[in-house]
Amino acid sequence: MLNFALRRFLLAALVALTVSIVAFFLVRVSGDLATSLAGQEASAEDIEEIRKAYGLDRPIIVQYADWLGAAVQGDFGESLFFPDTVWELVSSRLPTTLRLAMSGLIISLLVGIPFGVIAALRPNSWIDRLAMTIAVAGQAIPTFWMGLMLMVLFSLMLGWTPISGDESWRHFILPAVTLGYYSTPPIMRLTRSGMLEVLSADYIRTAYAKGLRPMPVLFKHALRNAVIPVVALASVQFGHMLSGAIVIESVFAMQGIGYLAWESILRNDIAVIQTILLIVCMFYVFLTVLSDLVNAWLDPRIRVS
Amino acid sequence: MSALLDVQDLTVDIPVSDGELHPVRGISFSIERGETLCLVGESGCGKSLTSLAIMGLLPKRAQRTARVLRIGDLDISSASSREMAHIRGNSMAMIFQEPMTSLNPAYTIGNQLEEALIRHRRVSRAKAQERAVYLLEKVGITGAAGRLRQYPHQLSGGLRQRVMIAMALMCGPELIIADEPTTALDVTIQAQILLLLADLQREFHMGMLLITHDLGVVARVADRVAVMYAGQIVEQGTAAEVFERPLHPYTRGLMACIPIPGKTVRGGRLGSIPGLVPSLIGDMHGCAFRDRCAHATSACASYEAMRDQGDGRAYRCVMTPEETMAASMREQAA
Ligand SMILES: Nc1ncnc2c1ncn2[C@@H]1O[C@H](COP(=O)(O)OP(=O)(O)OP(=O)(O)O)[C@@H](O)[C@H]1O
Numbered sequence A: 001m002l003n004f005a006l007r008r009f010l011l012a013a014l015v016a017l018t019v020s021i022v023a024f025f026l027v028r029v030s031g032d033l034a035t036s037l038a039g040q041e042a043s044a045e046d047i048e049e050i051r052k053a054y055g056l057d058r059p060i061i062v063q064y065a066d067w068l069g070a071a072v073q074g075d076f077g078e079s080l081f082f083p084d085t086v087w088e089l090v091s092s093r094l095p096t097t098l099r100l101a102m103s104g105l106i107i108s109l110l111v112g113i114p115f116g117v118i119a120a121l122r123p124n125s126w127i128d129r130l131a132m133t134i135a136v137a138g139q140a141i142p143t144f145w146m147g148l149m150l151m152v153l154f155s156l157m158l159g160w161t162p163i164s165g166d167e168s169w170r171h172f173i174l175p176a177v178t179l180g181y182y183s184t185p186p187i188m189r190l191t192r193s194g195m196l197e198v199l200s201a202d203y204i205r206t207a208y209a210k211g212l213r214p215m216p217v218l219f220k221h222a223l224r225n226a227v228i229p230v231v232a233l234a235s236v237q238f239g240h241m242l243s244g245a246i247v248i249e250s251v252f253a254m255q256g257i258g259y260l261a262w263e264s265i266l267r268n269d270i271a272v273i274q275t276i277l278l279i280v281c282m283f284y285v286f287l288t289v290l291s292d293l294v295n296a297w298l299d300p301r302i303r304v305s
Numbered sequence B: 001m002s003a004l005l006d007v008q009d010l011t012v013d014i015p016v017s018d019g020e021l022h023p024v025r026g027i028s029f030s031i032e033r034g035e036t037l038c039l040v041g042e043s044g045c046g047k048s049l050t051s052l053a054i055m056g057l058l059p060k061r062a063q064r065t066a067r068v069l070r071i072g073d074l075d076i077s078s079a080s081s082r083e084m085a086h087i088r089g090n091s092m093a094m095i096f097q098e099p100m101t102s103l104n105p106a107y108t109i110g111n112q113l114e115e116a117l118i119r120h121r122r123v124s125r126a127k128a129q130e131r132a133v134y135l136l137e138k139v140g141i142t143g144a145a146g147r148l149r150q151y152p153h154q155l156s157g158g159l160r161q162r163v164m165i166a167m168a169l170m171c172g173p174e175l176i177i178a179d180e181p182t183t184a185l186d187v188t189i190q191a192q193i194l195l196l197l198a199d200l201q202r203e204f205h206m207g208m209l210l211i212t213h214d215l216g217v218v219a220r221v222a223d224r225v226a227v228m229y230a231g232q233i234v235e236q237g238t239a240a241e242v243f244e245r246p247l248h249p250y251t252r253g254l255m256a257c258i259p260i261p262g263k264t265v266r267g268g269r270l271g272s273i274p275g276l277v278p279s280l281i282g283d284m285h286g287c288a289f290r291d292r293c294a295h296a297t298s299a300c301a302s303y304e305a306m307r308d309q310g311d312g313r314a315y316r317c318v319m320t321p322e323e324t325m326a327a328s329m330r331e332q333a334a
């Protein structure tokens, strides 16, 4: 197990390095930074001056090494528009986004897994059909539209939830439900198909042959095996939620990194964009490792060779 | 003394897309304590469904009826699902054909062995563990205590089937049902496992329903034999009698590869009989074997009755014992 974990971490570190290279170069290939930094009215001399001031005249490899060296020490540079350093800015916004994505994921797991199980136990019943219909219908509605509709209904008409902002947990309800709604269908579908497969396995018959009652068979013998693929999916969904946060945070005016990314893209605040890109990618990498470890813990065939 | 297991006129019907399938059509047999009944027959003749019907583990769509279906004091045909769950793995246990997939990959051998005992006897984990080690040693597994912490994928097929046998024995069942327990295993260990099973059956004085293709083993371990064809029992009797004087042409066809009783070849398989098994869908009349039988006459199209020869010896053929023995002579001459 330890060996397995070490190998995974090493692999993750390599992926992280690759990601940092991509994050760095992606921002640079989108156009000449000095030109866009200088603005519309700048003269050629101004541009050259800015190029020198920001060190953009040096070879790109040197620039990257410089940036990476500073980044590993926690120095991500200065924002062009905020007085804070990029790190202060991003780290103050990150908790909101993480809380939002986490709540969204928990909602989709709490809804998706039980409904997937029920659908598998009664395939083609009305509850199975209902679950699938809601799932399909949900995928067709755009996120921002869904968010706005919920806001109109629950905040404006019923007054149950605050309209926008991120001050209390009640502000998180609608955005989290909106986010969770989109990852519920895939989790539900995978739970359903995994459960259907597991329920017809020979070891389920063995469990019944031992005299176990349906509930222990379901929870101890079936579910444990059926959720293994769901873990990997959930980690991917969490990653999607970080990017989905860009839209949701704008709709609900929440000060998370999604909203910050959007603002920064409009203002061409490269140091911020680059850092957010890097951090979101790091989360993806970390989540992949985490889901591998959870899988190994759930499935002894991975853990014990 | 009444038999441990009594089955009279057991039928199983399964609705399928083009009609109703009748895979088990009025089967009757009984098993005493300490007795082994071997059920033999070609693939698809309904052996597994018969055993699942007794265990109450038939697929949901399948319909079971029986005039009598009883184990010990319990009337299985009218038992609730709670009562069935209470005797399964307890007084009646089953060993399946597929050791590779019959154990849950997510739990240790120990966990899965202890489960039945904890469920039925409410003993402590330590007590259950003790019994698991004892039984693993009984089924010939070395280093039993260490095996408890292993996972199924760490064991070979043969070991897994030994674990399955130990698992079935956890609660000290009165009846053990083994459905082709060695078919999926390496040929070299098939006989080993079957003989182990027979030894344990004798030692613990259990009744055993053994479904197998291995006629060599049948000859060595069976007290009585029931030969099944197309959902019916076509011949029944003590092993010695059935091997010595098979009365049904189908039984003789099966034994064609091991002609000399007592000198059976180890691992001898069922002989292959030319022709196809009839469809089990829809109504069936007359002798089901008549399309493949060398002695078929027009009378066979309407003959179905079992000829009772006394002492549990019976067969299902239009020919009288004298006629069928004469036919047997002609078969051998041919
Ligand atoms: N769940 C099911 N649905 C429909 N038909 C089934 C089902 N299970 C079994 N059958 C059919 O019932 C018949 C008897 O099946 P069964 O499994 O009892 O045969 P068997 O004698 O055990 O054969 P084998 O030696 O191959 O194990 C077969 O024709 C099979 O196709």
Ligand code: SF4
Pocket: B248, B249, B250, B287, B288, B289, B290, B291, B293, B294, B295, B296, B297, B300, B303, B316, B317, B318, B319
């Ligand atoms: S009844 Fe007729 S067809 Fe059937 S086994 Fe006897 S002789 Fe053959």
Ligand SMILES: [Mg+2]
Pocket: B047, B048, B049, B179, B180
């Ligand atoms: Mg079978």
